[in-house]
Amino acid sequence: xxxxxxxxxxxxxxxxxxxxxxxxxxxxxxxxxxxxxxxxxxxxxxxxxxxxxxxxxxxxxxxxxxxxxxxxxxxxxxxxxxxxxxxxxxxxxxxxxxxxxxxxxxxxxxxxxxxxxxxxxxxxxxxxxxxxxxxxxxxxxxxxxxxxxxxxxxxxxxxxxxxxxxxxxxxxxxxx
Amino acid sequence: xxxxxxxxxxxxxxxxxxxxxxxxxxxxxxxxxxxxxxxxxxxxxxxxxxxxxxxxxxxxxxxxxxxxxxxxxxxxxxxxxxxxxxxxxxxxxxxxxxxxxxxxxxxxxxxxxxxxxxxxxxxxxxxxxxxxxxxxxxxxxxxxxxxxxxxxxxxxxxxxxxxxxxxxxxxxxxxxxxxxxxxx
Numbered sequence: 001x002x003x004x005x006x007x008x009x010x011x012x013x014x015x016x017x018x019x020x021x022x023x024x025x026x027x028x029x030x031x032x033x034x035x036x037x038x039x040x041x042x043x044x045x046x047x048x049x050x051x052x053x054x055x056x057x058x059x060x061x062x063x064x065x066x067x068x069x070x071x072x073x074x075x076x077x078x079x080x081x082x083x084x085x086x087x088x089x090x091x092x093x094x095x096x097x098x099x100x101x102x103x104x105x106x107x108x109x110x111x112x113x114x115x116x117x118x119x120x121x122x123x124x125x126x127x128x129x130x131x132x133x134x135x136x137x138x139x140x141x142x143x144x145x146x147x148x149x150x151x152x153x154x155x156x157x158x159x160x161x162x163x164x165x166x167x168x169x170x171x172x173x174x175x176x
Numbered sequence: 177x178x179x180x181x182x183x184x185x186x187x188x189x190x191x192x193x194x195x196x197x198x199x200x201x202x203x204x205x206x207x208x209x210x211x212x213x214x215x216x217x218x219x220x221x222x223x224x225x226x227x228x229x230x231x232x233x234x235x236x237x238x239x240x241x242x243x244x245x246x247x248x249x250x251x252x253x254x255x256x257x258x259x260x261x262x263x264x265x266x267x268x269x270x271x272x273x274x275x276x277x278x279x280x281x282x283x284x285x286x287x288x289x290x291x292x293x294x295x296x297x298x299x300x301x302x303x304x305x306x307x308x309x310x311x312x313x314x315x316x317x318x319x320x321x322x323x324x325x326x327x328x329x330x331x332x333x334x335x336x337x338x339x340x341x342x343x344x345x346x347x348x349x350x351x352x353x354x355x356x357x358x359x360x
Binding site: 008019047049050091 | 237250323359
């Protein structure tokens with residue numbers, strides 16, 4: 001109890017954002033296992049949250065962005081992908097879980113004028129590739145392209161074409 | 177009611193509730209409705225676009241994982257989402273700063289953003305601003321730089337080079353004074 005003020009101060013600084021990486025990790029661990037501390041943090045989120053409104057009002061970056069959520073039937077991992085033509089990147093993040101041991105998820109572009117599925121690479125935790133890999137990236141072609149994720153041997157398909165089952169598919173939608 | 181109605185609770189609450197049950201279609205819709213606003217939040221803290229993009233995706237991973245923990249009524253949904261985005265951005269910024277050559281990037285240009293707008297202030301923001309204005313000016317600036325730019329205690333100390341403001345004890349004293357005022 002003597003360190004109540006210390007805990008309150010730590011909660012305040014966590015929300016304010018002044019802690020270093022190590023202190024933040026400690027605070028996050030404490031939040032997960034100490035409801036009392038989590039309440040302190042929530043109190044500071046509430047006090048300071050009006051400030052975030054200022055950020056939410058700010059003019060938006062205008063880069064054209066295309067996003068998709070990869071869906072599947074039933075439970076299992078899905079992905080969020082985004083294509084940013086202004087920056088010329090495609091990036092992708094698994095939302096949950098990862099490929100079974102010894103297997104890998106590989107991303108393909110299908111349709112949009114392609115004769116065969118085109119490999120965009122094996123999906124890693126911080127998957128990011130140049131958008132030129134897609135070839136022409138005008139909005140019509142992007143809209144007609146289907147993105148598919150197949151389950152492949154570790155390291156990706158040995159043949160350059162999908163060999164395993166297609167687990168997920170998605171199409172890109174422009175945001176605003 | 178808060179005035180930042182990028183997307184309101186009316187739209188967001190049902191989506192979050194469905195995301196909590198593992199509904200990916202609702203997740204996609206939630207993503208579409210909020211991605212640009214949340215990108216603005218992470219972009220304010222992370223100037224490097226690649227890091228901002230990474231934080232944004234990490235934000236949605238967290239939203240997917242934590243949707244079932246969202247407590248309706250505690251804060252507006254957009255505030256909850258923005259807090260997740262801020263935390264991801266700060267975490268990522270801290271980790272990136274520990275990689276050599278990536279620290280303190282763009283910090284000089286940042287101070288311009290620390291003035292709160294007069295117009296369109298929501299009631300809570302007005303109250304918070306009134307409370308902030310009771311702090312000495314340099315301490316107000318410290319709070320805003322930390323909140324909006326994600327400056328660490330160390331970075332604040334380097335910028336201000338005045339331990340009387342930026343040390344842990346005075347920083348917490350400022351925060352506690354703020355709490356007294358806000359909680360009334």
